[in-house]
Amino acid sequence: MIELTGLDGKKFILNDEHIEKMESVPDSVITLVNGRKYLVKESLDTIVQKIVLYKRNIYTVNIQEASKR
Template sequence: MIVVTRLNTSRFAINPDLIERIQENPDTVLIMLNGAKYVVVEPMEEVIELIAQFRARVVSTARTLDSTAPTGPTSDGTLPLRPRTV
């Protein structure tokens, strides 16, 4: 999730995977896949940077998972994951 600010200064978190496009003319508008539109105070470049940072965190977190962890499901059907020890 990324945190952005509405024009009334209230902040909210939004899933960047659901953003279809970003327009700036002059306000920044986030247009979602479902057609919803959110006008935010952050400039388009800052929103793009927030999305890039979010994706970098996701990749970084994924890399901390131990690649030698058991790969099969446990008795309750979940996959066991544990942090990598470096």
């Protein structure tokens, strides 16, 4: 899950597993698999970096836990 900022300035958490596509028109538009759309302040590059960092943290923790067994 990643933290994003809506155009109204409010922060929210989005489950990145539900993202179907992202566009820049010029604001970033995130479309979920259920068709719901979110307009956010972050650039597409920033969103991708947040997703990569989140997933890296999850997989690193899982690998470390598995190696302890």
